[in-house]
Amino acid sequence: MEFVRNEADAIYHEMVFDAMGPQPEYNEGSMAEETNSKAREFYDLLHATEVHISAKGQNITVLSWVAKMLNTKTLYNMSAANWEMTLSLSRKLLSPEDQEKIPKDFYSAKKMINVLGLGYKKIDVCVNDYFLYYDEQSKNLTACEPRNMAVVRQKDVPRKSLWYLPIILRLQQLYMSKKMTEHMTWHLKCREDANEVIHLAGTEAWKHFDETYTTFAKEPRNVRLG
Template sequence: MDKSWISWDKNSSEYQEKAKEFIFNSKKYARNPDLVRCPCIICQNRSTQTDEVLLLHLVKYGFDPMYKDWVGHGEPTRPTRSARTNSFVEVPHIDEDSEMHDAHHMYEDTYFQLPRPDGGETSTFTNLDDFYRNKVLEAEVPLYPGCTKYTKLSATLNLYKLKADSGLSNVGFDNFLKEFKNMLPKGNTCPDSLYTVKKTLKDFDLGYEKIHTCINDCCLFRGDNLNLQKCPECQASRWKVNPRTKKIEEGTLAKVLRYFPIIPRLQRMFLSSTIGEQLTWHSSHHSQDGMMRHPVDSVQWSFIDKKWAAFASDPRNLRFGLATDGFNPFSEKSTKHSTWPVILVIYNLPPNVCMSSENLMLSLLIPGPRQPGNDIDVYLQPLRDDLVKLWNGVEMYDAYSKAMFNLRAILLWTINDFPAYGNLSGLAVKGEFGCPVCG
């Protein structure tokens, strides 16, 4: 395609005519002809625009200088050099229904800057630099020369999911990858070990916080207690103590709480236009016959709407349920250990999506060996702090509406058995006054 015109004066009639011609030709390759990906320096192909807005962007901002191959607008593919094999491989056109498209936009959602609706400075969740640009290009490299269904990234994701679903051991997975790589054509980009798979997928890892805790569940070593060496309540060391010699083994933690921050994960969810649309499902699916089919039809939901009308006015604001209980992750013969996961359920989602495993957010992993009991509130502090932030509002970008907004969230319910209910609420659930309703 002729690209010489993109360097012309953007205010000239010649440039504008060429831009209109570009838009007309690009509509042939768009999933929706009324919305074409905008290659301007602000949108960088991550937003779709109408003809009028697209022309305005091209005239006002110009083309993204990094967009040299117009593969998203109908330009034929060209050979490119694979960094791994030093051979030429073909980068195919990204079909928007293929797994290659999903992998490509997985990187886009993670690393690219997001345009502000006012056309001002961009909002960035992760800095965009050459390293991540190379990651995007790597996501487009096919699994082997001529492959049109899988890229290196999509194949890695599928193979790793296969390992998790089948319970394949690390050694077995390594052996499988070596054999599978040898079966593929020469010049393939398939990973050859579990280490390579983890290294590739590490870029998507949102991570978790390791928070030191008192061995007796008195406190967390965070905030004002961050630099303390002993618990301010029971004076127990934050480090492991040898039970025989009583020597403190500095560097070996006595107990660790693992917290998976929820705000970055919610930001990631709203970066997907599909999930962003699903998160507003509840606003247009109230029951019309008085039957309850989703929590949106409940009395508690209506109570929240009436009490906090400003919160209810934006359907993107989230409503959580919190579920927790203990389980033994080790041998069934051992009954002494009890690890407590704390899981958040997002009730904005449709009923068939709401309780699916991928949408249940593990937020805390409370360590054993014993159950936290009434001290569970100590471990809930990091989650509580983030929920307070979300109630006050956190700025996010919504890819569905293509606009920044102030996300708020509220905790509606807890889901647990009766003993755990007593721990979470602080109410008596046994003995002479064991009814939490009437006391």
């Protein structure tokens, strides 16, 4: 059966390209194994925007279905076990062929979405926001040591957590495309007049940063956030 991509499907298709970068042109300097791995992840996810499942006469792509199911978990604060029970019931409404197309558990669904660079890390935090606890030792702490007053964990459960959204993967993905790499290094290679402010590289703040951190400034692919 052949499906025609509708507007909703196109949005998810474009989302993959936006998150993973303008594929599939990879830089020659990239390591072969890493490139092949990233390319495989990209095409697997892109495939999920093309493969359809049918339910009650309506067709929906696998990626769209997974994204909406995970969104439901977030909206209603469902536990992983609760969500997987809902997943199991939903799968029974599909044909055996379609059941094989979608993730079988929460881990598999989250792994698919994480390829988009939408993962996160939870870091223990002092309830009064004095300190962040990154390492494994924080799991044994019951109080914020310097203050000895703010409880960090109670019954092995963090009292407060920071949800950190890593951006390193997203920045790396920008350099997986030759075309995007040209844009990312335009400030060094394509500016005709260094004194004309047509890019942030011409501002005093940028110049001061380069003078202060000379080693960082020597690599044009380094990204400045601010």
